[in-house]
Each structure stands twice: as C-alpha cells, then as structure tokens.
Amino acid sequence: MKATVHIFLKAGVLDVQGKAVEGALNGLAGTSGWSDVANVRVGKVLEFDLNSPDKAAAEAEVKSMCEKLLANTVIESYRIEVA
Amino acid sequence: MKAAVLVFPGSNCDRDCKVAVEVTTGAQVSMVWHQDTSLPAGLDLIVVPGGFSYGDYLRCGAMASLSPVMAEVVKAAQRGVSVVGICNGFQILCEAGLLPGALMRNAGLKYVCKPIELTIENRNTRFTSAYGDKASVWMTQGNGDGNFFADAETLKAIEDNNQVVFRYVENPNGSVNNIAGIMNAEGNVLGMMPHPDRAFEPALGSADGAPLFHSLMRVLQAA
Numbered sequence: 001m002k003a004t005v006h007i008f009l010k011a012g013v014l015d016v017q018g019k020a021v022e023g024a025l026n027g028l029a030g031t032s033g034w035s036d037v038a039n040v041r042v043g044k045v046l047e048f049d050l051n052s053p054d055k056a057a058a059e060a061e062v063k064s065m066c067e068k069l070l071a072n073t074v075i076e077s078y079r080i081e082v083a
Numbered sequence: 084m085k086a087a088v089l090v091f092p093g094s095n096c097d098r099d100c101k102v103a104v105e106v107t108t109g110a111q112v113s114m115v116w117h118q119d120t121s122l123p124a125g126l127d128l129i130v131v132p133g134g135f136s137y138g139d140y141l142r143c144g145a146m147a148s149l150s151p152v153m154a155e156v157v158k159a160a161q162r163g164v165s166v167v168g169i170c171n172g173f174q175i176l177c178e179a180g181l182l183p184g185a186l187m188r189n190a191g192l193k194y195v196c197k198p199i200e201l202t203i204e205n206r207n208t209r210f211t212s213a214y215g216d217k218a219s220v221w222m223t224q225g226n227g228d229g230n231f232f233a234d235a236e237t238l239k240a241i242e243d244n245n246q247v248v249f250r251y252v253e254n255p256n257g258s259v260n261n262i263a264g265i266m267n268a269e270g271n272v273l274g275m276m277p278h279p280d281r282a283f284e285p286a287l288g289s290a291d292g293a294p295l296f297h298s299l300m301r302v303l304q305a306a
Contacts, residue, residue, distance in 0.1 A: 016189070016190050017188060069145060072178065
C-alpha cells in the first residue's frame with residue numbers, strides 16, 4: 001500500500017517561507033503576470049510503502065506516525081492518503 | 084554536582100557544554116550516548132546541547148526527541164532533576180513534550196548568528212538566582228529555527244505562570260512575546276535559544292552564561 005502524507009503549517013501560523021515565495025512570485029509580476037498570487041504555503045510531502053492488511057489499518061498506522069514523529073501538531077497539520 | 088551532557092549524532096556543542104559546566108561549577112560531567120537506555124545514577128543536571136541532531140532533517144529536534152535516552156530524561160525530569168536544553172536542545176525538549184510550544188523557522192528566513200542581549204524575566208528560578216539584579220545579559224545566538232511559537236492559550240499560561248525566563252531585547256527571529264527561554268511549570272526544565280555555553284568566560288566575549296550554572300550550584304548547596 002502506498003501512503004502519502006502532506007504536512008503544512010497550521011492555518012493562522014505564519015509561514016515565512018510561503019511569504020518569501022509569494023513575494024518572489026509577485027516581484028516577477030512585471031515579466032510574468034503573477035501579481036494575483038496570494039496565501040502561498042510551503043509544506044512537505046512524504047511518500048512511503050506500507051505492508052498493512054487493509055486501508056483502515058494503514059490509515060490508523062500512518063496517523064500514529066504523524067502524531068508521534070512526522071508532524072509537530074503544535075504548529076503543523078497533516079493530511080493522509082492511502083491507496 | 085553531578086552532571087551529564089547528551090550526545091546526539093550531529094550535535095556540535097556537546098563538548099562546549101561539558102567544558103562550560105566543568106569550568107563554572109567544577110562538576111563531574113558524563114557524556115551520555117543517545118542510544119543509551121540509562122543515565123548515570125544521582126545526576127543533578129542534564130544538559131541537552133545545541134547543534135544539529137540528526138541533521139535537522141524532518142524538523143529540528145524531532146528525531147532526537149525519540150532517542151532511547153530521552154525516555155530516561157523525561158523520567159528524570161519528572162523526578163525533579165534539573166534539565167537545561169540549549170538551542171537544538173530547546174527544540175528537542177519542546178518536541179519531547181517537556182516544554183510547551185515549538186520552534187519555527189526564523190521570521191527573516193536567515194540563520195542568525197551573533198551576540199545577543201537578553202533580559203532576565205524571572206530571577207526567582209534555580210537557573211537565574213545568581214544573576215542578582217543585573218539588568219541584562221549577553222550571550223551568543225546561532226540558529227535558523229529559533230522562532231518560538233505557542234498558541235494563545237499556551238502562551239497565556241506560560242506568561243501567567245512566570246515560565247518565561249529570558250526575553251530578547253531586540254527580537255532576532257520573530258519569537259512570540261520576544262521569548263528567548265522558558266521553563267516548565269514545575270521550574271526544573273529550562274529551554275533557551277541563546278548559548279550560555281558560548282559565553283561563560285571573558286575570553287569568549289561574555290561571561291554572562293556562567294551565573295546560570297552558578298545558580299544551579301547554589302540550589303544544591305542550599306539543599
């Protein structure tokens with residue numbers, strides 16, 4: 001089974017990296033017309049294989065990984081996909 | 084005093100911490116490998132040093148916080164042993180749940196490395212009693228993820244409970260409420276971004292880190 005985990009800073013937590021990218025995109029607006037970009041968030045994606053009996057078990061396992069190690073839930077939210 | 088400094092792969096301040104504790108307190112300092120499953124008996128102080136444990140991959144301090152030795156550090160902290168986490172050590176203590184909040188990327192996105200002025204917000208702690216009425220102190224800052232964050236509720240709790248120990252005079256990284264160092268509610272675990280271990284004798288540019296270790300000695304002498 002293939003697991004994908006998306007991790008972003010929580011809504012409301014200032015994403016300084018996102019802001020820098022947003023500023024760069026807007027700064028290029030003169031040549032490329034990207035002045036309509038807003039609310040850029042930079043996150044990370046983790047992909048891995050899992051040897052779980054079924055989808056529900058896999059999801060539970062990945063959730064536990066997120067809570068324990070992959071995300072810091074003080075500042076980050078995560079989204080899990082299992083297929 | 085009997086002290087231990089944890090040793091993680093990638094940390095680069097563990098020996099600095101050992102020397103700082105030895106020079107300022109005359110303590111016997113053990114270096115404890117991160118995979119150890121026990122700590123030396125009778126410790127008075129555990130130092131979680133700065134550096135880049137596990138290369139700062141995933142998140143600063145995240146992997147180190149799950150090292151076998153950290154389970155023992157959590158137990159020792161619960162027994163009341165003094166724990167000081169400096170820089171990456173602060174990040175590790177937050178990730179391990181020994182301190183509230185989290186450290187995020189610096190607001191300016193740049194690694195900040197410079198001498199920095201701090202105010203002592205709480206002088207009535209086992210880490211600050213030897214500072215007397217000194218108005219402010221200088222230590223050295225060196226981090227890319229020193230931006231302290233806590234949600235509004237947590238922040239109110241740590242402010243109301245006088246858990247903020249050090250604040251920046253000029254905020255270098257966007258830390259909420261200018262927070263540079265906090266302790267736990269029980270007052271035996273301190274985490275701070277600036278390095279007292281890089282400022283413990285005049286030859287280093289400042290000796291203002293030394294009273295932190297002297298304070299810990301005082302507690303033992305009074306006991």
